[in-house]
Amino acid sequence: MAPELGQYALVLALVVAAVQAIVPQVGAYRRDAAWMGVAPAAARAQFLLVLFAFGCLMVSFISSDFSVVNVFENSHSLKPLIYKISGVWGNHEGSLLLWILILTLFGAAVAQFGQNLPPTLQARVLSVQAMIGVGFLSFILFTSNPFARLDPAPFEGNGLNPLLQDPALALHPPFLYLGYVGLSVAFSFAVAALIEGRVDPAWARWVRPWTLAAWCCLTAGIALGSYWAYYELGWGGWWFWDPVENASFMPWLAATALLHSSIVVEKRDALKSWTVLLAILAFSLSLLGTFIVRSGVLNSVHAFASDPTRGVFILAFLVFVVGGSLTLYAIRAPSLKGGGLFRPVSREGTLVLNNLLLSTACFTVLLGTLYPLFLDAVASEKVSVGPPYFNSVFVPLMAPLIAALAIGPMLAWKRGDLAGVMGRLKFVAALAFLTGLGMAWYAWNIMPLAVLGMALVVWLGLGVLREWAERVRLFRWDIVESWRRARGLPRASYGMSMAHMGVALMVLGITASETWQEEKQVIMRPGDVQTVSDFELTFVGAEKVPGPNYSATAGTFVVTRNGQPVTILQPESRIFSNPPMETTEAAIRSTLAGDLYTVVGEGDGLGGYAVRLYYKPLVIWIWLGALAMMIGGMISLSDRRHRIGAPARKQAGESGTHRDPGALAAAGAGD
Amino acid sequence: MKPKRKRLFIVLIGLLFVSAAVGFSLFALDQELDVFRSPSEIAEKGFPSGKRFRVGGLVEDGSVSSEGIVTTFRVTDGAHALTITYDKILPDLFREGQGIIALGALNAGGTFEAQEVLAKHDENYMPPEVADALKKSGHFKPEGGDS
Numbered sequence: 024m025a026p027e028l029g030q031y032a033l034v035l036a037l038v039v040a041a042v043q044a045i046v047p048q049v050g051a052y053r054r055d056a057a058w059m060g061v062a063p064a065a066a067r068a069q070f071l072l073v074l075f076a077f078g079c080l081m082v083s084f085i086s087s088d089f090s091v092v093n094v095f096e097n098s099h100s101l102k103p104l105i106y107k108i109s110g111v112w113g114n115h116e117g118s119l120l121l122w123i124l125i126l127t128l129f130g131a132a133v134a135q136f137g138q139n140l141p142p143t144l145q146a147r148v149l150s151v152q153a154m155i156g157v158g159f160l161s162f163i164l165f166t167s168n169p170f171a172r173l174d175p176a177p178f179e180g181n182g183l184n185p186l187l188q189d190p191a192l193a194l195h196p197p198f199l200y201l202g203y204v205g206l207s208v209a210f211s212f213a214v215a216a217l218i219e220g221r222v223d224p225a226w227a228r229w230v231r232p233w234t235l236a237a238w239c240c241l242t243a244g245i246a247l248g249s250y251w252a253y254y255e256l257g258w259g260g261w262w263f264w265d266p267v268e269n270a271s272f273m274p275w276l277a278a279t280a281l282l283h284s285s286i287v288v289e290k291r292d293a294l295k296s297w298t299v300l301l302a303i304l305a306f307s308l309s310l311l312g313t314f315i316v317r318s319g320v321l322n323s324v325h326a327f328a329s330d331p332t333r334g335v336f337i338l339a340f341l342v343f344v345v346g347g348s349l350t351l352y353a354i355r356a357p358s359l360k361g362g363g364l365f366r367p368v369s370r371e372g373t374l375v376l377n378n379l380l381l382s383t384a385c386f387t388v389l390l391g392t393l394y395p396l397f398l399d400a401v402a403s404e405k406v407s408v409g410p411p412y413f414n415s416v417f418v419p420l421m422a423p424l425i426a427a428l429a430i431g432p433m434l435a436w437k438r439g440d441l442a443g444v445m446g447r448l449k450f451v452a453a454l455a456f457l458t459g460l461g462m463a464w465y466a467w468n469i470m471p472l473a474v475l476g477m478a479l480v481v482w483l484g485l486g487v488l489r490e491w492a493e494r495v496r497l498f499r500w501d502i503v504e505s506w507r508r509a510r511g512l513p514r515a516s517y518g519m520s521m522a523h524m525g526v527a528l529m530v531l532g533i534t535a536s537e538t539w540q541e542e543k544q545v546i547m548r549p550g551d552v553q554t555v556s557d558f559e560l561t562f563v564g565a566e567k568v569p570g571p572n573y574s575a576t577a578g579t580f581v582v583t584r585n586g587q588p589v590t591i592l593q594p595e596s597r598i599f600s601n602p603p604m605e606t607t608e609a610a611i612r613s614t615l616a617g618d619l620y621t622v623v624g625e626g627d628g629l630g631g632y633a634v635r636l637y638y639k640p641l642v643i644w645i646w647l648g649a650l651a652m653m654i655g656g657m658i659s660l661s662d663r664r665h666r667i668g669a670p671a672r673k674q675a676g677e678s679g680t681h682r683d684p685g686a687l688a689a690a691g692a693g694d
Numbered sequence: 695m696k697p698k699r700k701r702l703f704i705v706l707i708g709l710l711f712v713s714a715a716v717g718f719s720l721f722a723l724d725q726e727l728d729v730f731r732s733p734s735e736i737a738e739k740g741f742p743s744g745k746r747f748r749v750g751g752l753v754e755d756g757s758v759s760s761e762g763i764v765t766t767f768r769v770t771d772g773a774h775a776l777t778i779t780y781d782k783i784l785p786d787l788f789r790e791g792q793g794i795i796a797l798g799a800l801n802a803g804g805t806f807e808a809q810e811v812l813a814k815h816d817e818n819y820m821p822p823e824v825a826d827a828l829k830k831s832g833h834f835k836p837e838g839g840d841s
Binding site: 257367375379383386387390391394404405406407408409411412415416419420544545546596604605606607622624627633634635 | 704708711712715716718719720722723725726727728729730748760762763781782783784786787797823826
C-alpha cells in the first residue's frame with residue numbers, strides 16, 4: 024500500500040509544482056496579489072507531498088518489502104536498522120527522491136522565512152524553484168521510479184553494497200545534497216532578479232545566508248566523503264580527483280566564490296552581474312555533477328549503474344536550465360548597473376582576486392574532468408586525467424589565493440593601503456619566511472612544495488590572528504577594552520576568521536601528511552616486527568572471524584614506542600556474501616599528531632600476510648580544517664545581520680535589538 | 695571616462711590571467727594525460743618504454759604468481775596478453791578472470807610495471823575500456839569475468 028501512496032503523492036507533487044511554476048510567475052507579471060499568493064501555499068504543499076512519498080519509501084525499506092524493486096535490489100532483511108534507513112538514499116532512485124525532498128524543503132523554507140521579501144520577488148523565486156522541481160519530479164516519475172513493484176515478490180533482497188554500510192556514508196549524501204540543492208535557492212534568486220531587472224544590496228542580503236547554508240552543508244558533505252574514502256578504501260588516500268569527487272568540488276569552488284562576491288554586492292553594491300552569473304553557474308555545476316554521477320558517462324571509483332535514458336534526460340534538463348538562464352542573463356545583465364567604484368588595492372579588489380582564482384580553479388577542474396569525455400567523442404581515444412594534472416594546476420592557483428587570504432580582510436573597503444597592511448603583517452611575514460627557510464633546510468629533498476606549504480600555513484594562521492588582534496586593539500589599549508571589543512565584534516567576523524583558520528589547518532594537514540608520510544607494504548609472518556615512524560609494530564597473527572553478514576580475516580598488531588605499549592590494532596579484510604564482495608577495514612590509531620594506519624590483506628598460504636602500514640603525520644587536520652571552515656560558516660550564519668528573515672530595510676536598526684521571530688528558526692542551524 | 699578605462703584595465707588583466715591559466719592547464723593536460731591501450735594494441739603497435747599509460751583487460755587464468763609482495767600476472771583481451779608486475783598489495787577485488795585497469799609504464803624488457811592497479815568496487819562492473827578492448831578482439835562476454 025505504502026509504495027502506491029508514495030507514487031500518488033509524487034504525481035500530485037508534480038502537478039502542484041507545475042501550478043507553482045506558472046501561476047505566481049504570471050501573477051508577478053500582472054501584479055496580481057492573489058495569483059502571487061499561490062506560491063507559498065504551493066511550495067508548502069509540494070514539500071509535504073514529497074515528504075510523504077519519502078516516508079512511504081522509508082516504510083518499505085524498514086519493513087523490508089521486497090515486492091518493491093528498489094528495496095529488493097538495495098536492502099536485506101538482516102541488515103542493521105540504520106543501514107536499512109540509509110539504504111533509502113544509498114541508490115539511484117532513492118537518492119533522487121532525497122534530492123527532490125531537499126529541493127522542496129528549501130522551497131518551503133523560502134515560503135516560510137521569505138514573508139517580508141518583496142512579493143513579486145518571492146513569487147518569482149518560488150516559481151523558478153518550482154520549475155526545477157517539475158524537471159526533477161518528471162525525471163523521477165518517468166525514468167527512475169523508486170516505487171516500481173516486483174511480482175512475484177522475492178523472499179530476500181540483494182543487500183546494500185557493504186562499502187556503503189558506514190555511518191559517514193549514511194550522512195554523506197544528505198549533506199552533499201543539502202549543499203547542491205541549497206545552491207538552487209541562490210539560482211532561483213538570481214533568475215528572479217534577472218526577471219525583475221533589479222539587483223541591489225537587499226537582494227544580496229537575501230542570497231548570502233542561503234548560499235552560506237548551502238556552502239556549509241557542501242563542505243560537510245565533501246569532508247565526510249573524503250574521510251570515508253580515507254578509512255574505508257584502505258589506501259590511506261583522502262582525495263583521488265575522481266570525476267565524482269570533482270563533481271562535488273566544482274560547485275563548492277563556485278559557491279565559495281559566490282559567497283565572497285555577494286559580500287561585495289551587499290556592502291558596496293558592486294560586482295552585481297558577476298554575482299548573478301556565479302549564482303547561475305554554481306547551481307549549473309551542481310546539475311552537471313548530478314549528471315556526471317547519475318549518467319555514468321565518466322569512469323569513476325563510484326560504481327553507479329549507468330543508464331543512457333537517464334543521462335539524456337538530465338543532459339536535456341541541464342541544457343534547458345543553463346541555456347535558459349544564460350540567455351536571460353545575456354538579455355538582462357547589461358541593465359544591471361554597477362554602483363560602488365573601487366581601487367584595485369582594496370577589500371573589493373582582493374575579493375575580485377579571490378573570485379578570479381576560485382573560478383579559474385573551478386574551470387581547470389571542469390576541463391580535467393570533461394576532457395576525457397571530449398576526446399573520446401572526437402577522437403575516440405580513451406584517456407584518463409589523474410592527480411598529476413590536478414595537482415600541477417591547482418597548487419599554483421591556490422598558493423596566491425592563500426597568500427592573499429591573510430591580506431584581504433585587513434584592507435579597507437574602496438581604497439586600501441597595501442603598504443600599511445604589509446607593515447602590520449611584517450612579523451607574520453618574517454615568521455613565515457623563517458618557516459620557509461627552516462623547511463628548505465629540513466624538507467627540500469623530500470618535497471620542495473613543503474617549503475611553500477608550511478610557509479603559507481604560518482602566514483595565513485598568524486595572519487588571521489593578527490587581523491583579529493588588530494580589530495580588538497590587543498595590547499594597544501588595556502586588556503579590558505580589548506575584551507569589550509572582542510565581545511562586540513560581529514559574529515560574521517569571527518566566522519570569517521574561523522573559516523580562514525580552517526584553510527590554514529587544512530593546508531597544514533595536507534602538506535605534513537604528504538611530505539612526511541611513511542609507507543610500508545610487506546609480507547609479515549606472526550612474530551615479525553616492522554618499524555614505522557617511531558612505532559614498532561609486532562604482527563601477532565591473523566585469524567578467521569565470523570561477522571554478522573560477512574566473514575573476516577582479522578590481523579593483530581601490537582604497537583609499541585620505545586618499548587612502551589601504545590595500542591593494539593586489528594585491521595580486517597572482510598568477505599561479504601550479500602552482495603558478494605570484499606572490503607578492507609583499516610585499523611587506525613588517530614591522534615592530533617598523526618595517524619598510524621594498518622591494513623591486512625590476503626594470506627600467501629605460507630603463514631604470511633600482505634600488510635600495509637602507514638604513518639601519516641597531522642593528517643587529521645585536513646578534516647578538522649574542513650570542520651573549522653564549516654563551523655566558521657555556521658557562526659557567520661548565526662550573525663544577526665544574516666538572519667534569513669532579516670528585513671532589507673533594517674539598516675538603521677543594525678545596533679538595536681530588533682529580531683524577526685520568523686527568522687530565528689532559519690538561523691537555528693547556526694545557533 | 696577615467697573609471698571606465700580603469701574598469702577596462704581590470705577586465706583585461708582578468709582576461710589575461712584567465713587565459714594564462716587556461717593555457718597552462720592545457721599544457722598540463724597534454725603532459726599528464728594517460729592514454730589507454732589494450733594488450734592487442736601493445737602487441738601490434740608497441741608503446742614507448744618509460745612513458746606512463748593505462749592498460750586493461752581480464753586477468754588471465756593461471757597467470758598470477760607472487761614472490762613476496764611482488765605479484766606478476768597477465769592481462770588479456772582474448773587475442774593478446776601483456777605481462778604486468780606490481781609491487782604493492784592488490785585491490786580486494788583482484789582475481790583471475792576479473793576486469794582490471796593498470797596504470798604504469800613498460801620497462802626495457804617489455805614488461806609493464808604498474809604503479810596502480812584498479813579493480814572496481816562492484817564485482818559485476820567491467821571498466822568500459824576493457825569492455826571495448828574485448829569487443830574489438832571479439833572475446834566479449836556481457837556478464838564480464840567468470841562470475
